[in-house]
Amino acid sequence: MSYFPAFFQLEGKRILLVGGGHIAAEKLEKLLDFCKEITIVAAEVSEPVATMAREHCLTLLVRPYRSGEALEYDLVIVATDTVELHRQIFEETRKARVLVNSVDDTRYCDFIFPSYVKRGDLTVAFSTSGASPAFARQIRRWFEQVLPEGVEGFLAQMRKLRSELPKGKERMERFERMAKEYVKENFPSLRN
Ligand SMILES: C[C@@]1(CC(=O)O)C2=NC(=C\c3[nH]c(c(CCC(=O)O)c3CC(=O)O)Cc3[nH]c(c(CC(=O)O)c3CCC(=O)O)/C=C3\N/C(=C\2)[C@@H](CCC(=O)O)[C@]3(C)CC(=O)O)/[C@H]1CCC(=O)O
Ligand SMILES: NC(=O)c1ccc[n+]([C@@H]2O[C@H](COP(=O)([O-])OP(=O)(O)OC[C@H]3O[C@@H](n4cnc5c(N)ncnc54)[C@H](O)[C@@H]3O)[C@@H](O)[C@H]2O)c1
Numbered sequence: 001m002s003y004f005p006a007f008f009q010l011e012g013k014r015i016l017l018v019g020g021g022h023i024a025a026e027k028l029e030k031l032l033d034f035c036k037e038i039t040i041v042a043a044e045v046s047e048p049v050a051t052m053a054r055e056h057c058l059t060l061l062v063r064p065y066r067s068g069e070a071l072e073y074d075l076v077i078v079a080t081d082t083v084e085l086h087r088q089i090f091e092e093t094r095k096a097r098v099l100v101n102s103v104d105d106t107r108y109c110d111f112i113f114p115s116y117v118k119r120g121d122l123t124v125a126f127s128t129s130g131a132s133p134a135f136a137r138q139i140r141r142w143f144e145q146v147l148p149e150g151v152e153g154f155l156a157q158m159r160k161l162r163s164e165l166p167k168g169k170e171r172m173e174r175f176e177r178m179a180k181e182y183v184k185e186n187f188p189s190l191r192n
Helices: 022-031 047-055 082-094 133-146 151-164 169-186
Strands: 016-019 039-042 057-061 075-078 101-102 113-118 122-126
Touching: 016 022, 022 039, 022 047, 022 075, 022 133, 022 151, 039 047, 047 057, 075 082, 082 101, 122 133, 122 151
Parallel strands: 016 039, 016 075, 039 057, 075 101
Antiparallel strands: 113 122
16 A cells, blocks of 8 residues: 655654664654754664754663653654564554654555655655655656755745735645646746
8 A cells, every 4th residue: 555645744743763773863853844842863873863962952862772661652663673673662652643754665654754855844865665766766857857946945935825815716826837837947848
């Protein structure tokens, strides 16, 4: 079954990253695009993870994961080199409202990381539901080339107008027209 694409508000959520190596650093970099309160627990910590933790004032616990501690969080990302730990954390959380991502192992995932492009308020995410992460990455890279410079500025302008103009048919038509014109001018291969 494919994964449902949703955009979660992470601010205010309790987030735990388990692991402090190469892959944990990649996941952390992505999480930091969307939230600034993250706890990391890792037996050993690589330089990139230590640097991000310091720069963003994250809670960094340098010690092995303790049984049951995932239950204190809303979202848990497990990025260690110990598959058994990924299974353990997934099992521990089954009776609680904790969502788990185990890198590289859909058996122990409630959600998976997509490939994405983020420019201001625009986030475009690609997923193959695990069929081919390599393909998700390549299509993301292609899309980065297609995306016009300054799209975030256009969205900032639209956001401002939305807050200023009263709701209704007139506003709806105006926004549709503006969005259509923007796409027509900036995505030259689209004609309609
Ligand atoms: C998108 C991205 C986001 C991110 O990591 O944040 C992501 N993987 C990325 C890259 C990548 N990962 C792997 C390769 C090597 C080539 C290949 O295998 O294709 C490459 C390509 C590369 O690095 O070039 C290895 C790999 N990955 C998974 C497995 C396990 C398996 O398939 O069973 C294995 C085999 C391990 C092994 O062989 O031992 C599993 C998962 N990887 C996912 C996400 C989730 C599904 C996403 C989806 O398809 O929708 C899922 C299910 C779980 C999760 O991790 O959340 C990120 C690209 C970011 C970007 O650049 O934009
Ligand atoms: N490195 C890659 O390019 C790559 C590519 C594909 C898949 N993977 C997979 O991703 C996983 C992580 O890879 P990595 O390169 O980040 O590994 P890594 O060895 O760099 O990091 C593993 C981290 O897990 C921590 N850890 C291990 N047991 C722990 C425990 N009980 N409690 C807390 N922390 C613990 C370690 O201290 C370390 O910080 C592995 O399963 C690997 O097979 C890695």
